[in-house]
Amino acid sequence: MSMKEAVAAFVHDGATVSIEGFTHLVPTAAGHEIIRQGRKDLTVVRMTADIVVDQMIAAGCVSRLVSSFVGNSSAGSLGELRRRIERADPAPLAFEEYSHYGMVCRYLAGSQRLPFYPLRSYGGSDLPSVNSDLRKVTSPYPGPDGQQEQIYVVPPVNPDVTIVHAQRADRRGNTQIWGLTGIQAEAVYAADRAIVVVEEVVEDEVVRSDPNRTLVPSHAVDAVVVCPRGAHPSFAQGYYDRDNAFYRAWSHISKDPERLREWLAEWVYGTADHAEYVDKLGEDFWAGLAVGEALSEPVNYGRRL
């Protein structure tokens, strides 16, 4: 399926969309296609709301954000997000604030269709005062000292659609990820529908030669989209490196609403699809993000004689 078709089919106005990838394998190209198609009123669920979320907010796609870290990685601020939250400029943004493990537990509950998930966080924090979904319950079991124990719980999240980026999949959608694997698998299982964007589709035998590397089996995948370099400015381990210079540049671009609009006009609305965006950056640029080989040793799965 093409990115255009996948987004048109599964990302509807008003939907809850999870976009995951912890700094690694951020589905940027998918975010850009959502912007091109002009989706509105989305609830975006993403642990580390970063550049692509800032761009989607700036493009008017997002009315609600559910997140545990809203920053431009270690490279500064998200200008549009800050304007929206600090000054409701040009419009307010509803924001649900969690901690990282709070978000992880929401995906765990969602993926397992549990009513809640307990965690040893939030005791004494002001976060429950601004997020009524952080609730305290009494454990039905005594604590280690025999006493009654209080513990916070978070509700499940069940996105309408989860989008993740991965290194490779087979044609049926058995998806392999290596390096940082984050929360992608749980986010896919928590969703009604899942789009997996991959650097390449490989022969079935390639996947089946290393089944432990399959993070998302095909039964959880609704669409496989081939989109090389679709995680830029983030990276795909073994395929291309992170564009650290762009992360630093984004803090300056997004600080100025005019410059941000110009950037979107040139790089998102001004490109028909991600292949055009990749071409526009040019081969010299991509050569600068090229990585060398560091192959894993083969493992022996064995076969019955």
Next chain:
Amino acid sequence: MTTTAPEAVTSSELLSVVASRELASRRTVFAGIGLPTLATELAHLTVAPQIEVVYESGVCGAHPSHLPETIADAVLISGAEAVLSMPALFGCVLQGGHIDVGFLGAAQIDRWGNLNTSVIGDWESPTVRLPGSGGAVEVMANSHEVFVVMRRHNPRSFTGTLDFCTTPGPDRAIAEGIRPLGAGVTRVITELGILARSGVGEELRLVAVHPGVTVDQVREATGWDLRIADSVATVPPPTEAELRLLREDVDPGRVYLR
């Protein structure tokens, strides 16, 4: 013996060296990028060769070929001893109690070591929206100890009342009937000196100042009535050996050393 004056020690160098010394005898450290990277790498070369750094991205036992630029830098993954999923990292490693020392930063800290990384001003309509918790709530609740490194020591950051408590220490948690695993913040390392507390029920106290810094200076830079230890030590300045390791081995490209 060299007779030329050593290059002036920068605040990054000072904070990294002091933090690295505090890591002696620790085994597992949960650290971010920047000053904690410098401190843990230096500790690895000096007082804590056995140290294992765990990153929020899931990397354990990294052996990077280059200095990492983020906690998710590709150079941390190639050659690492383990890369864990988020449920394993936060659920098993942190909540399971495997971290000796967590490193945290903050926009605001109070006398009990509670931290604010969410907002300056009111949460609903903040003056400044900060990045938020990330994993800090979990690092605080589950690490045995937490070290805070703050470049700026002033009354706005060291405040009597947090604008918002993102990351509570154990005192606040216990007041709510929740029993966290760790002792909370035990060390705060700043450009002026070191504040310390041993755990639950104790306020941070000034235990050491850097050479040339007076106790009164620290008191004035702190936004609450700061307790002072019976005898305030002077932090031994970075040695030539520590500075050489930092400058030549840990961060020769001056990525974090400023």
